[in-house]
Amino acid sequence: MRTAYSVETVRNAERELMARLPEGALMQRAAAGLAAACAQVLGRVAGRVYGSRVVLLVGSGDNGGDALYAGARLARRGAGVTAVLLAPDRAHGGGLAALRRAGGRTVSGESAPADIARADLVLDGIVGIGGKGGLREAAVPLADAAARSRAAVVAVDLPSGVDADTGEVRGAVVRADLTVTFGAHKPGLLIDPAREYAGAVRLVDIGLALPAEAAEAEALQHADVALLLPVPGAESDKYRRGVVGVAAGSARYPGAAVLAVAGALRGGAGAVRYVGPAGDAVIARFPETLVSDEGPKRAGRVQAWVVGPGAGDDASTVAEVLAAEVPVLIDADGLRLADPEAVRSRTAPTLMTPHAGEAAALLGVSREEVEGARLSSARELAARYGAAVLLKGSTTVVASPDGGPVRVNATGTSWLATAGSGDVLSGLAGSLLATGLPALDAGSTAAYLHGLAGRLAARGAPAGAHDVAKAIPAAWRDVRGD
Numbered sequence: 055m056r057t058a059y060s061v062e063t064v065r066n067a068e069r070e071l072m073a074r075l076p077e078g079a080l081m082q083r084a085a086a087g088l089a090a091a092c093a094q095v096l097g098r099v100a101g102r103v104y105g106s107r108v109v110l111l112v113g114s115g116d117n118g119g120d121a122l123y124a125g126a127r128l129a130r131r132g133a134g135v136t137a138v139l140l141a142p143d144r145a146h147g148g149g150l151a152a153l154r155r156a157g158g159r160t161v162s163g164e165s166a167p168a169d170i171a172r173a174d175l176v177l178d179g180i181v182g183i184g185g186k187g188g189l190r191e192a193a194v195p196l197a198d199a200a201a202r203s204r205a206a207v208v209a210v211d212l213p214s215g216v217d218a219d220t221g222e223v224r225g226a227v228v229r230a231d232l233t234v235t236f237g238a239h240k241p242g243l244l245i246d247p248a249r250e251y252a253g254a255v256r257l258v259d260i261g262l263a264l265p266a267e268a269a270e271a272e273a274l275q276h277a278d279v280a281l282l283l284p285v286p287g288a289e290s291d292k293y294r295r296g297v298v299g300v301a302a303g304s305a306r307y308p309g310a311a312v313l314a315v316a317g318a319l320r321g322g323a324g325a326v327r328y329v330g331p332a333g334d335a336v337i338a339r340f341p342e343t344l345v346s347d348e349g350p351k352r353a354g355r356v357q358a359w360v361v362g363p364g365a366g367d368d369a370s371t372v373a374e375v376l377a378a379e380v381p382v383l384i385d386a387d388g389l390r391l392a393d394p395e396a397v398r399s400r401t402a403p404t405l406m407t408p409h410a411g412e413a414a415a416l417l418g419v420s421r422e423e424v425e426g427a428r429l430s431s432a433r434e435l436a437a438r439y440g441a442a443v444l445l446k447g448s449t450t451v452v453a454s455p456d457g458g459p460v461r462v463n464a465t466g467t468s469w470l471a472t473a474g475s476g477d478v479l480s481g482l483a484g485s486l487l488a489t490g491l492p493a494l495d496a497g498s499t500a501a502y503l504h505g506l507a508g509r510l511a512a513r514g515a516p517a518g519a520h521d522v523a524k525a526i527p528a529a530w531r532d533v534r535g536d
Contacts, residue, residue, distance in 0.1 A: 056273040058239040067262040085123035087258030100174040104132030109173040113180040114144035121179025122149025129156035138166040167199040180214035188225015189215040209233040213251045221245030237262035244462040246449040269459045284322040284489035295324030296488035299356035302363040303332035310364025313477035316523035321485025350374040360484030362388020363477040381487040385480040403493040404441035442493035452497040461498035465505030469512035474519030
């Protein structure tokens with residue numbers, strides 16, 4: 055599992071380690087890893103390190119020192135290294151001396167754009183992990199010049215200007231092709247909008263001791279998901295495997311019911327019960343579905359419910375489902391129709407799956423505010439409703455009401471931005487709830503499989519939600535290595 059830690063936690067771990075190491079040793083470790091990564095990039099973009107052109111954007115903090123020491127290493131290998139000092143009087147003294155000894159040169163900010171335009175690689179060491187609120191005015195022209203250039207841009211620890219703890223972007227920032235981060239991932243490297251500015255992320259181990267319980271965010275990997283996927287035992291039958299109820303669809307939106315059932319049938323539960331007005335459409339497409347013309351209370355045995363996709367204004371069905379003493383997933387219209395107090399008073403697990411617009415309506419803020427602060431928005435919703443919250447979007451974030459680490463999905467793809475995709479995700483997550491997974495695990499596992507299925511279905515070409523549903527078994531096999 056990939057874990058991310060707050061700035062405060064990383065700083066504390068750095069101080070503890072530096073107290074046991076010779077002065078400057080920790081920065082040298084970081085610089086060595088950074089220089090090695092830059093050398094690999096130069097090998098791709100320039101063919102070699104020797105004779106290549108490197109520009110360092112150097113601020114006054116330790117990130118500037120990392121950049122200077124890494125630049126010195128590249129200069130000793132024959133690169134032409136130019137350092138742009140944004141605060142000449144406060145540049146890291148040791149790093150600056152090392153660069154000059156290795157043959158590097160320094161320039162002022164005024165002449166920097168011309169150097170950047172000729173560079174093969176630009177190394178962003180302007181602001182460290184403590185930076186807030188975007189770039190300062192003097193640094194903006196440098197970031198713009200880097201973006202216009204043909205150079206590969208490598209960020210030191212994280213792109214300058216993004217918020218390391220939240221992933222928020224409040225002003226101009228550097229857009230990197232590669233971010234080399236030290237000791238641990240930071241939440242801003244995993245969560246949009248900051249994540250899109252980080253490019254590829256490489257972690258350099260510098261020896262920090264970081265306890266797992268202190269993590270702010272987690273990103274599941276294949277091995278983690280494989281351990282969570284339900285596998286039937288020798289004595290399993292359809293009821294022991296779990297039955298998921300789907301209360302979805304309406305006369306206006308029958309397809310939502312079909313797609314939610316499609317996801318549910320591929321989520322590991324032994325059976326799917328459907329309740330709603332789209333029974334004929336569901337049974338025509340999926341004859342294995344147990345269709346009931348009664349309400350949720352009389353539908354029969356279920357271990358979890360999915361309610362809301364395409365439900366229109368059927369508030370009574372939503373209320374019936376919320377009254378059930380089993381895990382419930384609330385999506386789409388269900389989020390609008392659910393009584394907040396009925397959600398908060400539930401004793402069984404609840405998983406809410408809003409997109410940014412729905413989350414904004416629930417929080418009483420603008421959609422732009424949610425999209426700009428995905429981490430805090432998901433946490434606020436989870437705390438307010440006492441439910442796990444899966445906030446869909448460019449990076450899906452799953453937060454639990456206990457305030458533990460959020461789960462960030464790493465498999466998402468823009469091809470999933472298609473009508474009905476969320477209905478498939480709801481059915482899939484609901485099915486995993488019915489197999490017995492806790493809400494946080496069910497939501498994050500479903501998001502992971504859904505993202506993989508989206509990639510498999512699209513393969514660079516448009517795909518519909520039904521294609522995503524069909525690809526879920528292939529995603530499942532890919533995770534398990536079958």
